[in-house]
Amino acid sequence: MPISKNQILEFLKKSIYRPVKIKELAREMKISPAEYHSFRRQVKDLISEGHLIKLKKNRLGLPDKLSLKIGKLAATKGGFGFVIPDDGSGDIYIHSENMGTAMNGDKVKVRVLSRRNGKSPQGTIIEVLERAKSIIIGTLKKTKYFGFVEPDDPKITRDIYIPPESFNSAQVGQKVVVEIESWSDPHLSPEGKIIEVIGFPEEKGIDILTIIKEFQLPLDFPPAVIREVEKSDPAITPAEIKNRKDFRKLNCFTIDPINAKDHDDAVSIQKLKNGNWLLGVHIADVSFYVKENSALDKEALARGTSVYLVDRVIPMLPEKLSNEICSLKPEQERLTYSCLMELDENCQVVNYQIQESVIESKAKLTYEEVQAFFDSGKSTTQLRGLEEDLAKMLELSQKLLKKREAQGSLDFDLPEALVILDASGNILDINQAARLDSHRLIEEFMLLANKTVALHVTRLAMPFLYRVHAKPDxxxxxxxxxxxxxxxxxxxxxxxxxxxxxxxxxxxxxxxxxxxxxxxxxxxxxKKAVYQPENIGHFGLAFSHYTHFTSPIRRYPDLIVHRLLKELKKGQYTPERYHFLMKRLPRIGEIASDREKIAEEAERATIKLKQVQYMQDKLGEVFEGVISGVVPYGFFVRLQKLMVEGLVRLSSIDDDYYIYDESGYRVVGKHTKKGYRLGDKVSVKVIRVDKEQHQLDFVLADNFKKRKK
Incomplete structure (x- = not known):
């Protein structure tokens, strides 16, 4: 059996006290000639992952024994930063003079210098191992002698020098995409070239497009993917229907947001003669159309997820699939993967079936119209014939929620900003998105289906992709x-x-x-939930088994889960497939988890952008808010209805000198002892809107009134 990375590290920790060359290490570990190639590859992986350090004369050493750490740099607007070590040890403070040529998010090698009194140790970055970003978004500016790009990201504190021959027809003041070509001297600015011109900031749509470029979200599909999709046949053959469970006569339907086009789940319910419920969750069978290792499959993995920005959706799959062929449209035959669960009066799943199927959705309902029916009991033309099923579903979903809560499942009912735009992308209003019983109904049914599928595969003891949430630190x-x-x-x-x-x-x-x-x-x-083949349970949901099965149109892990379920119909993989998946699934989980994080950050960035734009004509207006963060120079206030944050600077409060009390999460007046603490309600007046940095400045409304007097 090939030697593992852990075995190599353990041997170095216990048996070798000095740096060694790779061949010497192989001799010490008694690696045979037949194993040497695999051993060498494992060592190279350990070096690239930062678990081993390559020294002069090609010697290898353990980072800890050399006072070195490998980690990710979290830079700040002030120019300093912290390195978060890969080994989970404490953060390392990096003074601005010791940042070298590293930028926010880079994977770096750090030499630990000293421990500061009562604080994290201090270090200096000695090497950038991997750049977090290959491109920078910013604004082109020019002096008399040269051009430079000022990065949009305030955590990148160095301008990018642009030689005249690298302007690429860009004009001063335009937003551009820059590729860094060289940066070897920390005392000089990095040098780059403009590879794309986005446009002037005031032009229509450039604001969102800039964020799309910042997060490197793909707008267009490659030609090879489009060619594959064009060959997809929406017609379902009789032979394919014969191979599936036929649920076309079943009373199933979709419930989605009002503007949704990618309907990937339908639900059905029946009351059985024994008094049990038969709940059906029917999911679009995307894996039928997206074959493994096809150009379409590779592109879907690279994207990882659909991204729901404030003004558009950047889909994981081309619209011909996501909005047409795979979407569970009403009165149209669609291929699905169904999870039918029989539940007793205690909402315990006593029997289940997971099988390929074909359905014909009876209706396309929205959360709002279903909720209106729940609230009033009055039906509509759209709901006709579904009233009894909806009533049963509401009853069952409420029982499922109650049971889940009784088992300790956490339910963070966080308010979300709902940004309303006109056809031109101008912001009309901001509201808090309501969480309705109709939302909870679908949530509970999807949670149960995901849990049932995970439990089913766990019993088979085969490689699989789980959605896990580790215990907190x-x-x-x-x-x-x-x-x-x-x-x-x-x-x-x-x-x-x-x-x-x-x-x-x-x-x-x-x-x-x-x-x-x-x-x-x-x-x-x-901790954040992630995808991985090792099942450690889901802490937040209080589930011992959980996966994602219900959204394959917009999430790649769900697509993989469908593919694996089909392979496991006979109970196991072939030996070759087993070993392939053991190697491949961890990487798929990493990619999907990373893409999910990027999508969430991009979505939040576009919402914040529109929130700040909405405040442009609100200068001088007073709003109610809650203190959401306290820093040495002031405190942040989140406006209650609009959910946008702004800063109240201590310098703007003139009734006393205020001192930052870090342990008390507050600022306190030196003489009056008056304080402002995290969670306090305050009234604030809008005094500045910075469109470039997407920032707001407030003053306390009471303080402002006193000034005017």
């Missing part, structure tokens, strides 16, 4: 406990924290003014 929960204690809430979150314990705490803050803020702070204290 005790140190982060300790910090959270200290924070909320300052807000007047007592909680004991020790080493053995459970979802039920957190759930009980969340009940304390339910319906309190600071509930949204505390929910958000707790969510930040938890």
């Amino acid at each position: 005790p140190e982060k929960l300790k910090a959270f406990s200290e924070l909320v204690s300052q807000l007047g809430y007592k909680t004991s979150l020790g080493e053995k924290v459970t979802p039920r314990l957190l759930q009980r705490f969340l009940k304390q803050v339910e319906d309190k003014p600071e509930e949204p803020l505390i929910n958000e702070l707790l969510l930040r204290s938890l």
Whole structure:
């Protein structure tokens, strides 16, 4: 059996006290000539991953023994930063003079210099191992002698020098995409070339397009993908129907947002003679059309997910598939993968079937019209014939929710901004998106289907892709406990924290003014859910088994899950396939998790952009808000209805000298002892809107009135 990376590291830690060359290490570990090629590849992987350091004369060493660390740089607007080590040890402070040529997000090698009194150790970056970004977005500017690009990202504090021959017809003031060509001297600016001109900031659509370029989101599909999609036949043959479970006469339908076009799930319900429920979750069979290793499949993996920006959707799959052939449109035959679950009166799944199927959706419903029926009991033409099924679904979904909560599942009901645009992309209004019983109905049914599929595959003990959520870091929960204690809430979150314990705490803050803020702070204290083949359960949901099966039109992991389920119909993979998946699935999980994170950040960036634009004509207006963050130079206030944040600078409060109390999450007047603390309600006046940096400045409304007097 080939030697593993862990075995190599353990041997170096326990048996070798000095740096060695790779051949010497192979001799010490008694690696045979037949194993040497594989061994050498494993060592190279360990070097690229940062677990081993390559020294002079090609010697290898362990980072810890050399006072070196490998990690990711988190830079700040102030020019300094912190390196978050890959090994999970504490952050390392990097002074601005010790940043070298590293930029925010880069994977770097750090030499640890010293430990600061009571603070994190200090280090210096000695090598950039991997750039987080190959391109920079910014504005082209020019002096008398040369041009430069000022990055949009405030965490990139160095301008990019652009030689005259690298302008690429760009004009001063335009937003551009820059590729860094060289940066070897930290005392000089990096040099780059303009590879794309986005346009002038005031031009229509350039604001969102700039964010799309910043996150390197793909707008167009490659020609090879388009050619494959054009060959996709929407017609379903009788032979294909014969190979599937025929649910075309079943009363199933979709419930989606009003503007949705990619309908990937339909639901059905029946009451059985034994009194049990038969819940059907029918998912578009995207894997029938997207074959493994095709150009379409490779592009879908590279995208990882559909991205829902404030004004558009950047789909994972071309629209002919996502909005047409795969979309579960009403009164049209569609290929699906169905999960039918029989539930008893206690909502326990007593039997289930997971099988390829064909359906014909009876209706395309929206969350709003279903909720209107729940609220009033009045039907509409669109709902006719579905009233009884909807009533049963509401009853079952509420029982499922109650059961899930009783088992400790966390439910962060965080308010979300709903940005309303006109046809030209101008912002009309901002509201808080309502969370309706109709939303919860679909959520509960999808959660149950995902859980059932995961449990089914776990019993087969075969390689699979799970959606997992690790237990929280005790140190982060300790910090959270200290924070909320300052807000007047007592909680004991020790080493053995459970979802039920957190759930009980969340009940304390339910319906309190600071509930949204505390929910958000707790969510930040938890780890992020990811995709991986190792099933460690889902902490937040309090599920021992969970996957993503229900959205293959917009999420690549769901597409993979469908593909694997088909292969497992006989209970196991071939030996060759088993070994291939053991190697391949971890990487697919990493890509999907990374793409999900990028999509979320891009979505938030476009919402923030439109929120700031909305405030442009609100200068001088007063709003109610809650203090959402406290920093040495002021505090951030989140406006309650609009959910946009702005900064109140301490220099703008003139009734006292205010001192930052870090441990108390507040600022306190030196003489009056008056304080402003995280979670406090305040009234603020808008005094500045910075469209370029997407930032707002506020002053306290009461303080402003006093000034005018």
